[in-house]
Amino acid sequence: MSLGASGGFLASLTTPRLTARYGAGPVMISALTLAPASQLPLLPAHPGTAGQLAIGCGLFAQLFGAVTHGLTQRTVRQRACAPDMQGRMQATGQWTAFGLRPFAALLAGYAGTTLGLRTTLVIGACLLLLPPLRLALTPIRALRLAPTP
Secondary structure, eight states: OHHHHHHHHHHHHHHHHHHHHHOHHHHHHHHHHHHHHHHGGGTTOOSSHHHHHHHHHHHHHHHHHHHHHHHHHHHHHHHHSOGGGHHHHHHHHHHHHHTTHHHHHHHHHHHHHHHOHHHHHHHHHHHTTHHHHHHHTSGGGGOOSOOOO
C-alpha cells in the first residue's frame, strides 16, 4: 500500500512540470492510459513476496496516473468554468465517477463468478482502454495550456 501511495505522492510533485512541458490534454490522456497498464501485474501475480511486489508496482502506476489525471482535469475545469458553475461541475463529476460504482461492482462480481477471476481482470483491463481512447478523440488532445476564463 505504501508503494502505491508513493505513486500518488510523486504525481502530486511532478504534475505541474508535466503539464507545463507536454500540455494538459496529452498529460490527461497519458495518465489515463496508466490505468489499464497498471492492471497487467495482477494477471501473473501469485501469493508471496513477488506477487505482492508486482501488485505494489501496479498500484504505484495506477495512483500516479489517477492523481496526475485528477489534478490536471480539475485545473482545466476550474479555469474553464465560470465560478458560479464550479459546484455543479464538481457534483456532476462526482456522481459520474462514484454513482455508478455499485452497478460496476455487481457486474464485476457476476463476471468474476461466471467467467473466472483472471478472465474478468483481462476484460476489466481492456475496458480501461476506453476512457483514454474516448478522450483522445476529443479536442482536449490538443490542449496545451489550461484555459483561462
